[in-house]
Amino acid sequence: xxxxxxxxxxxxxxxxxxxxxxxxxxxxxxxxxxxxxxxxxxxxxxxxxxxxxxxxxxxxxxxxxxxxxxxxxxxxxxxxxxxxxxxxxxxxxxxxxxxxxxxxxxxxxxxxxxxxxxxxxxxxxxxxxxxxxxxxxxxxxxxxxxxxxxxxxxxxxxxxxxxxxxxxxxxxxxxxxxxxxxxxxxxxxxxxxxxxxxxxxxxxxxxxxxxxxxxxxxxxxxxxxxxxxxxxxxxxxxxxxxxxxxxxxxxxxxxxxxxxxxxxxxxxxxxxxxxxxxxxxxxxxxxxxxxxxxxxxxxxxxxxxxxxxxx
Numbered sequence: 401x402x403x404x405x406x407x408x409x410x411x412x413x414x415x416x417x418x419x420x421x422x423x424x425x426x427x428x429x430x431x432x433x434x435x436x437x438x439x440x441x442x443x444x445x446x447x448x449x450x451x452x453x454x455x456x457x458x459x460x461x462x463x464x465x466x467x468x469x470x471x472x473x474x475x476x477x478x479x480x481x482x483x484x485x486x487x488x489x490x491x492x493x494x495x496x497x498x499x500x501x502x503x504x505x506x507x508x509x510x511x512x513x514x515x516x517x518x519x520x521x522x523x524x525x526x527x528x529x530x531x532x533x534x535x536x537x538x539x540x541x542x543x544x545x546x547x548x549x550x551x552x553x554x555x556x557x558x559x560x561x562x563x564x565x566x567x568x569x570x571x572x573x574x575x576x577x578x579x580x581x582x583x584x585x586x587x588x589x590x591x592x593x594x595x596x597x598x599x600x601x602x603x604x605x606x607x608x609x610x611x612x613x614x615x616x617x618x619x620x621x622x623x624x625x626x627x628x629x630x631x632x633x634x635x636x637x638x639x640x641x642x643x644x645x646x647x648x649x650x651x652x653x654x655x656x657x658x659x660x661x662x663x664x665x666x667x668x669x670x671x672x673x674x675x676x677x678x679x680x681x682x683x684x685x686x687x688x689x690x691x692x693x694x695x696x697x698x699x700x701x702x703x704x705x706x707x708x709x710x711x
Contacts, residue, residue: 428622429588429595435618436598439605444474446597451525451550452517453477458545459510459537464501472501483514484523492707495696496662502651504658505694509537527551540580545596554592556583558637561603567636568607571624579637609633653677654687661697661706668702 440446443466445457456476460469476497480486486494491511498507513535517525525546526532532543540558547553556562558580566582567574574582588595606613614620614627625632646652653675660666660674672684688704691697698705 424622425586428586428619429591431618431622432598432602433588433591433594436594436601440594440597440601441605444470445549449550449552451527451546452482454546454550455513455525455538455542456480456510458542458549459506460501462506462542463503468501472497480514482523483517483525486511486514487518490708491695492705495658495707499659499662502655504654504696506537508695509535512536513538525550529555548592548596552593554587554589556580556585556587557596557599558583559600561607562599563637564609564633565599565603565607567633568612568625568631569619569623570632572632573634573636576637650683650687653684654691657687657691657704658696658706661704665703665705668699668704671704 445453448454457469457473460473460476479497480489491508494507494511495504498504501507516535517523521531526535527547527550529543529547532538532546533540535543544555544557547555548557558566562583563574563579566579570582586595602618606617612627614623617623620626656675657666657671666674668688671688672678672681675684675687677684677687688697688699692699696707698708
């Protein structure tokens, strides 16, 4: 556990003794854990500690709404219950399945991660931060989420919602290293799984971005902001900014082409029209090259194929 003095983010820390700071943390642990044990959302990935299923859920949940992930997650773990099972499928099978989740690069990374897990880690998802970070597409957030939600290690998981929560508790904008340090410092060592899941749901259900419900919050008395004055979460570490519009974006154009490819090969000459970029041939060519470099499509004999469709 990192030292508490000077970094613990509760209000009125100036002049407090170490014992008082520890008491604040214990009060926070008790209040949050009690609230979480009663209010935690019933989500399918919360009923497992299987590292593969946890990794799959965390990859799916990146920038995708829970409601869209739930049915896909259940179907995925039934179809590919282990890394070995996924390695026996072609990437085109996974890309077809992934339709509707968005960001297909995540599917490619998950597929490559499955192969690495089988080849290097004896078919077992690694249990150290260092090894998890070497899996394709796995960053600090996803690696720490696996450590907590599969192996129940006492580390903090810092995503957009948690970053917002920590900044409001602290009453000021936080830098990336400081935010992660505080997240690690606050974890209840006896209940790290419940603690982190509780943070997620507290942020999603009560301490939301636009309409925080401070009154009646289980940790209101320990918060430095409480909805008064400028929101300290604005511009703080891990807190998301406004995303560029989807309409007319490269993501939309790429998605149109990938969706068309799930039905079979597409003549390269028709790709721009499918992406609705007939008047932007250079942009269409760039997007095709990007998809090819990401191993999401294959170009053969003037035709575009989904992944490895003909292998």
